[in-house]
Amino acid sequence: MPEIFNSSKASKAGTSAAKTPVHSDEAQHSEVExxxxxxxxxxxxxxxxxxxxxxxYSSVMRKEKPSHRVFAAYAPKPENTRFDSQHADExxxxxxxxxxxxQIKYVFVILGLIFVPVLFNAVGMLDFLPTRFQLxxxxxxxxxxxxxxxxxxxxxxxxxxxxxxxxxxxxDFHSILFKNVSYAKLDNIEDITxxxxxxxxxxxxxxDIKIQTAGAVTQFEFASVPHPSRVVAFLNELLIEEEQExxxxxxx
Amino acid sequence: MFPVLTPxxxxxxxxxxxxxxxxxxxxxxxxxxxxxxxxxxxxxxxxITPFSGMVFLIGLLHVLIAxxxxxxxxxxxx
Numbered sequence: 001m002p003e004i005f006n007s008s009k010a011s012k013a014g015t016s017a018a019k020t021p022v023h024s025d026e027a028q029h030s031e032v033e034x035x036x037x038x039x040x041x042x043x044x045x046x047x048x049x050x051x052x053x054x055x056x057y058s059s060v061m062r063k064e065k066p067s068h069r070v071f072a073a074y075a076p077k078p079e080n081t082r083f084d085s086q087h088a089d090e091x092x093x094x095x096x097x098x099x100x101x102x103q104i105k106y107v108f109v110i111l112g113l114i115f116v117p118v119l120f121n122a123v124g125m126l127d128f129l130p131t132r133f134q135l136x137x138x139x140x141x142x143x144x145x146x147x148x149x150x151x152x153x154x155x156x157x158x159x160x161x162x163x164x165x166x167x168x169x170x171x172d173f174h175s176i177l178f179k180n181v182s183y184a185k186l187d188n189i190e191d192i193t194x195x196x197x198x199x200x201x202x203x204x205x206x207x208d209i210k211i212q213t214a215g216a217v218t219q220f221e222f223a224s225v226p227h228p229s230r231v232v233a234f235l236n237e238l239l240i241e242e243e244q245e246x247x248x249x250x251x252x
Numbered sequence: 253m254f255p256v257l258t259p260x261x262x263x264x265x266x267x268x269x270x271x272x273x274x275x276x277x278x279x280x281x282x283x284x285x286x287x288x289x290x291x292x293x294x295x296x297x298x299x300i301t302p303f304s305g306m307v308f309l310i311g312l313l314h315v316l317i318a319x320x321x322x323x324x325x326x327x328x329x330x
Contacts, residue, residue, distance in 0.1 A: 070301060070302055070303040071303075078301075079302075080300075080301070080302045081299070081300065081301050081302075082299075082300040083298060083299050083300065084297055084298050084299075084300075129267075129270065130267070132328050132329065133267070133270060133271070133274070133329070135328065136274050136324075136325045136328055136329060137274065139321060139324070139325070140274065140277055140278060140281070140321075140325075143281055143317070143318065143321055144281070146314075146317075147281070147284065147285070147288065147314070150288065150310065150314060151288070154291070154292065154295060154307070157303075157307070158295040158296075158298065158299055160299055162299075171298055171299055173291070173295060176287060176288055176291040177287075177291070179294060179298070181298065
């Protein structure tokens with residue numbers, strides 16, 4: 001039921017309580033509060049709205065179970081996942097990463113890098129060096145490969161797109177020295193476009209979502225995320241809910 | 253008076269240079285692991301997940317491996 005009806009009921013209840021004759025001291029106290037300060041009724045409605053679970057207004061999220069998987073690229077209602085500037089009453093509804101399929105190219109690169117010393121030894125490129133020097137050179141190479149693997153993993157794991165009940169957040173870490181976090185309120189979203197392109201994108205259902213906003217950052221791009229059409233449907237439901245909240249506020 | 257360059261002295265000069273380059277590379281790698289650890293710290297504070305603690309441990313392990321590798325390289329090459 002839309003909140004506007006609930007809130008009208010609540011205000012009616014408050015009015016009738018104010019008019020009902022009371023006798024005990026406690027009841028008199030509550031009557032005085034209800035008459036002199038109509039704000040509690042409004043606050044109650046606000047609290048109700050905030051407490052509204054995403055499943056109540058989103059058919060997309062109703063079908064999804066809360067995600068327990070730490071390495072999920074598509075994590076609806078993720079548990080124990082937060083971000084640094086999260087508000088106390090803000091809920092993370094969807095966390096997205098690049099589809100795992102897009103990371104396969106890095107796996108091949110890493111496998112290739114692992115075999116480089118084997119190739120060098122087979123050709124005898126380091127034969128002019130003593131064995132202990134060759135050992136240390138190989139060790140250094142494998143350390144570089146290990147750190148590259150770690151960087152690829154960190155880059156995938158922490159470059160996330162978060163959708164909350166208030167905002168969308170794009171967290172970008174380019175290389176290891178550059179961090180960029182963009183926020184946009186749901187109110188500021190103007191246009192959403194989903195693109196699924198290519199053979200892999202069609203088969204594994206991933207693609208790009210471009211979100212035009214009216215804020216300082218005018219465009220958000222969720223690159224290569226899983227189930228783009230589902231994400232767009234969910235964003236549309238969130239926007240409708242935002243509109244509904246605005247109407248409720250005006251009605252109050 | 254310039255020192256006379258023999259094949260043996262050229263060899264030792266070359267090996268000495270390679271030794272220095274390798275040790276310098278390992279030292280740079282150690283510095284890089286500290287920067288990576290700092291970056292992990294920033295990342296795990298930006299997005300908090302149940303795996304954040306483990307990621308930090310991986311970063312620490314990375315630093316430890318770099319220290320051990322530098323020590324091993326120093327002992328082996330000297």
